[in-house]
Amino acid sequence: xxxxxxxxxxxxxxxxxxxxxxxxxxxxxxxxxxxxxxxxxxxxxxxxxxxxxxxxxxxxxxxxxxxxxxxxxxxxxxxxxxxxxxxxxxxxxxxxxxxxxxxxxxxxxxxxxxxxxxxxxxxxxxxxxxxxxxxxxxxxxxxxxxxxxxxxxxxxxxxxxxxxxxxxxxxxxxxxxxxxxxxxxxxxxxxxxxxxxxxxxxxxxxxxxxxxxxxxxxxxxxxxxxxxxxxxxxxxxxxxxxxxxxxxxxxxxxxxxxxxxxxxxxxxxxxxxxxxxxxxxxxxxxxxxxxxxxxxxxxxxxxxxxxxxxxxxxxxxxxxxxxxxxxxxxxxxxxxxxxxxxxxxxxxxxxxxxxxxxxxxxxxxxxxxxxxxxxxxxxxxxxxxxxxxxxxxxxxxxxxxxxxxxxxxxxxxxxxxxxxxx
Amino acid sequence: xxxxxxxxxxxxxxxxxxxxxxxxxxxxxxxxxxxxxxxxxxxxxxxxxxxxxxxxxxxxxxxxxxxxxxxxxxxxxxxxxxxxxxxxxxxxxxxxxxxxxxxxxxxxxxxxxxxxxxxxxxxxxxxxxxxxxxxxxxxxxxxxxxxxxxxxxxxxxxxxxxxxxxxxxxxxxxxxxxxxxxxxxxxxxxxxxxxxxxxxxxxxxxxxxxxxxxxxxxxxxxxxxxxxxxxxxxxxxxxxxxxxxxxxxxxxxxxxxxxxxxxxxxxxxxxxxxxxxxxxxxxxxxxxxxxxxxxxxxxxxxxxxxxxxxxxxxxxxxxxxxxxxxxxxxxxxxxxxxxxxxxxxxxxxxxxxxxxxxxxxxxxxxxxxxxxxxxxxxxxxxxxxxxxxxxxxxxxxxxxxxxxxxxxxxxxxxxxxxxxxx
Numbered sequence: 001x002x003x004x005x006x007x008x009x010x011x012x013x014x015x016x017x018x019x020x021x022x023x024x025x026x027x028x029x030x031x032x033x034x035x036x037x038x039x040x041x042x043x044x045x046x047x048x049x050x051x052x053x054x055x056x057x058x059x060x061x062x063x064x065x066x067x068x069x070x071x072x073x074x075x076x077x078x079x080x081x082x083x084x085x086x087x088x089x090x091x092x093x094x095x096x097x098x099x100x101x102x103x104x105x106x107x108x109x110x111x112x113x114x115x116x117x118x119x120x121x122x123x124x125x126x127x128x129x130x131x132x133x134x135x136x137x138x139x140x141x142x143x144x145x146x147x148x149x150x151x152x153x154x155x156x157x158x159x160x161x162x163x164x165x166x167x168x169x170x171x172x173x174x175x176x177x178x179x180x181x182x183x184x185x186x187x188x189x190x191x192x193x194x195x196x197x198x199x200x201x202x203x204x205x206x207x208x209x210x211x212x213x214x215x216x217x218x219x220x221x222x223x224x225x226x227x228x229x230x231x232x233x234x235x236x237x238x239x240x241x242x243x244x245x246x247x248x249x250x251x252x253x254x255x256x257x258x259x260x261x262x263x264x265x266x267x268x269x270x271x272x273x274x275x276x277x278x279x280x281x282x283x284x285x286x287x288x289x290x291x292x293x294x295x296x297x298x299x300x301x302x303x304x305x306x307x308x309x310x311x312x313x314x315x316x317x318x319x320x321x322x323x324x325x326x327x328x329x330x331x332x333x334x335x336x337x338x339x340x341x342x343x344x345x346x347x348x349x350x351x352x353x354x355x356x357x358x359x360x361x362x363x364x365x366x367x368x369x370x371x372x373x374x375x376x377x378x379x380x381x382x383x384x385x386x387x388x389x390x391x392x393x394x395x396x397x398x399x400x401x402x403x404x405x406x407x408x409x410x411x412x413x414x415x416x417x418x419x420x421x422x
Numbered sequence: 423x424x425x426x427x428x429x430x431x432x433x434x435x436x437x438x439x440x441x442x443x444x445x446x447x448x449x450x451x452x453x454x455x456x457x458x459x460x461x462x463x464x465x466x467x468x469x470x471x472x473x474x475x476x477x478x479x480x481x482x483x484x485x486x487x488x489x490x491x492x493x494x495x496x497x498x499x500x501x502x503x504x505x506x507x508x509x510x511x512x513x514x515x516x517x518x519x520x521x522x523x524x525x526x527x528x529x530x531x532x533x534x535x536x537x538x539x540x541x542x543x544x545x546x547x548x549x550x551x552x553x554x555x556x557x558x559x560x561x562x563x564x565x566x567x568x569x570x571x572x573x574x575x576x577x578x579x580x581x582x583x584x585x586x587x588x589x590x591x592x593x594x595x596x597x598x599x600x601x602x603x604x605x606x607x608x609x610x611x612x613x614x615x616x617x618x619x620x621x622x623x624x625x626x627x628x629x630x631x632x633x634x635x636x637x638x639x640x641x642x643x644x645x646x647x648x649x650x651x652x653x654x655x656x657x658x659x660x661x662x663x664x665x666x667x668x669x670x671x672x673x674x675x676x677x678x679x680x681x682x683x684x685x686x687x688x689x690x691x692x693x694x695x696x697x698x699x700x701x702x703x704x705x706x707x708x709x710x711x712x713x714x715x716x717x718x719x720x721x722x723x724x725x726x727x728x729x730x731x732x733x734x735x736x737x738x739x740x741x742x743x744x745x746x747x748x749x750x751x752x753x754x755x756x757x758x759x760x761x762x763x764x765x766x767x768x769x770x771x772x773x774x775x776x777x778x779x780x781x782x783x784x785x786x787x788x789x790x791x792x793x794x795x796x797x798x799x800x801x802x803x804x805x806x807x808x809x810x811x812x813x814x815x816x817x818x819x820x821x822x823x824x825x826x827x828x829x830x831x832x833x834x835x836x837x838x839x840x841x842x843x844x
Binding site: 202204206207217218219220221222226228231232235258259262264265266267268269270271272273274275276277278281284285286288327328362363364365387390391 | 653
């Protein structure tokens, strides 16, 4: 039997056990600060499989030394990282498999058909917060590695399994792994890509623009200047900048994407009283960062646009709009298209599915940006589940998707790291 | 000595006492629900001067029978009305002098140079919340009446002095006076008009428009519809409607007013999260109501404009914007320009000041709207102090302004009601 066949058989006969483990991980409501339970499960599992396991709580002091650090937390109590290392026999390239265990809150429970932390199985799907984003992907990576171990495969290169926290709130988990010295020749993150291969991932950064007006009583509104009207001008110019920035993106990966790096205006708030002219508007949004671009470059371009408003409307000379950068700050990630790991993953995909994989640029940020920009590791996103499910009520993942991904990953790992006895 | 001279002398010799009483009324921080103290002072003063005094707490049950009732309060504990009646000798027209004792909150105390409830006197001005809006006007009316009483003047017509609550929050005080049966042939409200005569007063009503979009992740914002963009279309159409409505105002009273009945957009709120496409925008504002127009007519015109949006953008066919009317609802007030009281007031102004008074339409609503529309009483606004001071920090009134107004009012009352012995 070929390795492929043995891996396939192992997975086929282990499905019930893996699904039961998967349900247990879903039942751990691992929102930020509450990842300890699921991390103990991951650590135990890795140890049993023969990994050298490192589990530690993130240090605010250490993290804050990095310019990539971005978090609203001031401590990381209840949020330990788990890293399992499977030493290879030597002579092969190393690989990081990185996945986050933190999940976003379940939101309005009344919109869920079942308990969001039940892990209910129905019609070939597992339901629950975190099934798609991204405990399903983590499971696929775990199965891939365990299938290699159980089939007696000895890898040449090291595999580092990073089960991280804090992805949803700025990437401190992955940053802590980088700071702790974990590195490799390449990385795969099994975030939900619908089994598409994402060699490029959009970065993103949040902005806040404060626009000023002059207050007056509503009955003599002409004595004031409505900040909402000035805010609309800013809104308009942000969309102009979006056009300019996207015009530059010629990568065929983004061919079918109408706006590869959107600037979303997610909040527009002005005024507080119906009978008063608003003297302030707050505009908040998210600017997409192109793969290959730094966050700083994008920020400078945005700030220049805001400064240039004064040429359009002299109002902004006397009352300049102010820009702040807050909250989210995810660098973009990428892996060269001709990278050997890209080719191996695509080949293994084709052998499994019978057709070429779809390549795309992700429209959202991942920890891959940190791996790429802060650690210089080429990173690919490839995982089960669809993005559409993320962060919504009734999140689910298709079970077949997980096992299919696991099989492709197992063989790709074997190809990349090299094997001694196959 | 003529009555004019005797009134003048009385006021001249009583200034210190009146200022001291004025300061006491300012020291009563009579924000909504806390008018009891100042009302007891007013009642005592009126009783002492020979008025028949009626003091009662407003009844929610009674008020809610009226279609003009509009209040966020569910009881009126701590908010009594005071009405003093000075019966005339018979045969003369009656007059209401109406003024509110409630004041708006002092706001940010750090912006006040002195305690907002100190009644500090400096450079010919009295400082404090409510000095201009409108305890100064109330004092002028009180001085006018007391000067007639102290000079032994017997009026033919009745004078009703209404010291009301709740003007700042919808007019329940004046509505309660109307419901209790208080009426007269005409009314003067000494709200701060800078001694201009306002025969017409703008009404106003608050609106809330809810505009819908479709949410999506910011990284794929093109999958959603940003409610802010749709909200801007509503904003634009509201301003178009403002143009149409003001185009119809040809009254020379408003000749110098750039927008006689403005529609102010005081709040524009959309979205809650930088990385999500906003699916809802709330627009709140204040629509001015033209004298002679009913609130219902203006509301219908506004609602029709919102309905017509669907012809401009089919989006509104599937996702119609919704209109609510909430909070403020002040009908417009007016007095015919050729009314005898108008002529008498203008003549007494000219005799006092040596020139014709300035006539204008007020840009804000007063309790005069209720007197005009709910009770059919022609109502004029004429009082000391300037609107600019209202509702701001460091509110003040010029002392001379009060006494000048008092003198003009005293002689106007004598002319209107008629006197027996002068």
